[in-house]
Amino acid sequence: MRTTASRTLLHHYSSRHFLSTLSQNNNSSYHTSQNIRRASSLFMSSSVATASCPPSTAFTSSHEEITLLTQQQAAHIDDVLMETFSTDQLMELAGLSVAQVVQTHYQLSGRGDDDRLENDDEGSVQKIVVVCGPGNNGGDGLVAARHLKMFNPTFNVMVVYPRLASVEKPLYKRLLAQLNMCDVPVVTELDERMLLERDGDVRRRRHNTIVIDAMLGYSSRGAVRE
Numbered sequence: 377m378r379t380t381a382s383r384t385l386l387h388h389y390s391s392r393h394f395l396s397t398l399s400q401n402n403n404s405s406y407h408t409s410q411n412i413r414r415a416s417s418l419f420m421s422s423s424v425a426t427a428s429c430p431p432s433t434a435f436t437s438s439h440e441e442i443t444l445l446t447q448q449q450a451a452h453i454d455d456v457l458m459e460t461f462s463t464d465q466l467m468e469l470a471g472l473s474v475a476q477v478v479q480t481h482y483q484l485s486g487r488g489d490d491d492r493l494e495n496d497d498e499g500s501v502q503k504i505v506v507v508c509g510p511g512n513n514g515g516d517g518l519v520a521a522r523h524l525k526m527f528n529p530t531f532n533v534m535v536v537y538p539r540l541a542s543v544e545k546p547l548y549k550r551l552l553a554q555l556n557m558c559d560v561p562v563v564t565e566l567d568e569r570m571l572l573e574r575d576g577d578v579r580r581r582r583h584n585t586i587v588i589d590a591m592l593g594y595s596s597r598g599a600v601r602e
């Protein structure tokens with residue numbers, strides 16, 4: 377029974393990532409998709425997800441109904457998966473799927489030959505900023521940034537990693553080396569000017585930046601601190 381549930385959970389792992397993030401951060405920058413809704417119903421029908429606290433529902437800005445997991449439920453699902461899968465594997469799946477949902481939702485297509493984004497109108501996306509915390513949730517963000525860049529090298533992706541210096545684990549060192557290989561800049565502070573495509577180019581200021589919140593997952597404790 378546990379193996380079957382485990383397989384279902386793994387298959388939809390990344391969608392859980394979205395769900396738990398949404399439940400923990402009311403101001404999450406993530407948007408939902410049909411995939412997430414489908415995954416949520418699968419989660420809730422799995423024996424692993426039947427925790428003492430029942431799941432709740434919420435609506436996104438586009439009025440899609442989604443199921444939310446509590447911090448405890450999300451951690452429990454990871455505990456079950458960690459009996460069989462490594463952190464690297466789960467992180468890779470979570471980050472890849474975040475990248476896929478962002479690309480699909482925002483219909484990102486990269487730049488045309490003339491160094492402009494295709495469909496360069498007011499709704500186009502100029503930059504993707506992934507803000508990463510010091511834990512595994514931040515690791516998911518590092519993976520998502522890499523995949524977005526690999527989907528299309530012309531995507532303007534950057535990582536903000538405020539506690540970069542305190543991250544000692546070999547896993548994070550590898551993830552950072554991979555970002556370096558892919559030419560994704562990693563900074564510890566976000567300077568507002570980084571959000572502009574070109575200094576002094578007023579036209580480009582109107583365009584959008586996607587901010588992916590990968591700061592805190594289910595191990596978040598108390599009020600947010602530096």
Ligand SMILES: NC(=O)C1=CN([C@@H]2O[C@H](COP(=O)(O)OP(=O)(O)OC[C@H]3O[C@@H](n4cnc5c(N)ncnc54)[C@H](OP(=O)(O)O)[C@@H]3O)[C@@H](O)[C@H]2O)[C@H](O)CC1
Binds near residue numbers: 594595
């Ligand atoms: N099986 C797994 O573990 C996997 C989890 N995944 C994702 O990772 C998160 C859970 O990861 P975890 O490392 O346990 O923790 P977090 O990323 O949520 O954050 C822990 C760090 O955050 C700091 N922290 C905690 N509370 C606060 C706060 N209020 N303000 C600022 N900083 C905070 C904490 O810092 P300390 O100073 O207390 O050490 C930790 O460093 C899970 O949600 C999944 O998204 C992966 O997908 C892979 C598998």
